[in-house]
Amino acid sequence: MLKIEDLKVGYGSIEVIHGINLEVRTGECVALIGANGAGKSSTLKAICGLVPVKSGKVTFEGRDITNLSGHAVVQAGITMCPEGRQVFPQMSTIKNLRMGAYTRRDAEQEADLDRMMDMFPILRDRAHQAAGTLSGGEQEMLAIARALMARPKLCIFDEPSLGLAPKIVAEVAATIARIKDMGKTILLVEQNSLMALRLADRAYLFEAGEIVLSGTGEELQSHPEVVKAYLGH
C-alpha cells in the first residue's frame, strides 16, 4: 500500500535520513522503532508532506506522492495522528472531531462522529469542552478519534504513548489494537519499543537515519540486539 524507496530527508544541508526502504501492506500494522533522533518522525513528516524529500520515492496505492503538499496527502488517504496530540485547544472536542472530517463531503460524517464517541465514551462527556482543557490521555484519545474521522486508508501514529501515565499507555495500546482489528492499515512510530513490537505485524529498527534491522514483531522482540538495546532485559 505504502512503499518508500531510497528515501533521503534533510533539514537545510543536514541530511537526517540516509536512504531508507520500507513497505506497509494493506491491513498490516507496521512499527518503526529506535532511539530518539534516529529519524522515525522525520520519515513520517516526509511521507505527510510536512518536510521536503531530498531524493527517493514515496508511492501510495501505486501513485507517486513524493513531495505532495500536506493537504493533498490527506486527500490521498493518509492521516497522521501527530506527536504531542496537537489538538485545537480552543475548539470544543466535537469541533476538533469535525475538523478531522475536513476533506470529506459524504453524508455519513455525523454518524461517524457518533461512532467515535461510542468508541471513546470520555469524548462524549467532554463534547462541548475546549480541547485544551482535557487531560493528556483524553487529548490522545481525541487526536486518535480525530484522525479516524478522516476515514483514512492508512493511519499513522506518531509517538502516541509519549508523556502519558502507564495506565493510559496501556489504554492507547488497546485502542490501536482495536483499530487494527477494524481492518485499518497502521504505521506506528514508538519509543516504547515493547508496546510497538507487541502491536506490530512487522517492524523496522532505525539507527542514525538508517534502517538496521527489520522483521516480524516477534522476531524483533527476541532479537538479541533489540533485547539488549531497546527492551532492556
Next chain:
Amino acid sequence: MIEILQQIVNGVAIGGVYVLIALGLTTVFGILGIAHFAHGSVSMFGGYLTFFMVTAWGFPLLLAILIALIVGFLLGMLIELLAYRPVRNANHINAFIVALGLTMMVEGLNLQFFGHEQVVIPTNLARVFDIGGVTIPELRLYVIIAAALLIIAMTLFVEKTKTGQAIRAVAENRDAAILMGVNVKTIPLVVFAISTALGVCAGVMVGSLFAIAPGIGEWLVVKGFAVLILGGLGSIPGAIVGGLVLGVTEALAAGFISSAYKDVIAFVVMIAVLLLRPQGLMGKA
C-alpha cells in the same frame, strides 16, 4: 435617561463600523500573525470607489456598493498574493514593513485617483425616526442593521462552515490543520478576501455617515487595533464586544463630557480594561 439611550444608539452605529474593521484585522492576525495596517486605507478606497461610481457614473447606490464589495474581495486576494505571501516565511519585521509600505502606497493611490477633497457618499436618506423619544436618522438605522447582519453572517461563516472552521484551525495550530487536509495556501486568500470586503462595507458606512478624506483610513485602523487589543488579539467575539464598547464609550464621552476628549476617554477606558484583563475582554489568558 433618553439622552443616555440616544448616545448609546449613536455609539452602536460607529461601534458597528469599528467591529467590521476589527473583524478583518483580527482574522488576518489570527492566521498570519501580522498587523495589517493598510486595512484602513484599503477600506477607504472602497468608500471612495463607491462615491465615485455614484457621483461620476450615476450608478444606483446599492449597485455601487455591490461592485465595491466585489472589488474589495478581489483586492484582498491580490494584497495577500503580492504583498504578504512573499514574506510569509521571513522574519515578522518584514511583514510589518510591508504593511507600513502598503499603507503609504494605498493612501497615495487614493490621493491620486480621488483627490484630497473630503467627500460624502450621497444617500438621500433624510427621514428621521423617533422611537420612544430616541431619534434615529434613517441612514444610521440602516448602518446599524447592515453591520449587525454582516457580523452575524461572519460569525455563522466561521462557526458553521468547513472553510470557517479551517480558518480557526489554522489560527490555533497550523501544522495540525495541514494534517486535517486544510490547504494552508488558500486559507489566507479567503481570509484577506472576506476581511477586505468587510472593510469596504465599513468604508462605505464611514463615507455616508461622516466623510472620507485622506488620513481617515489611518484613524480607522488605529481604532481597529484598539478594538483588537481591547477585545483580545485574534478573537472574533472579542472584536465584536470590543468594537461596541469602544463606540459606545466614545459616544457617551462625547455626549456627556466633551467631544474634544472622546478619543482620550476611549483610550483611558482601554487602558483601564487592560490593567484588569491584560489578555483583553474575550482573550484567553
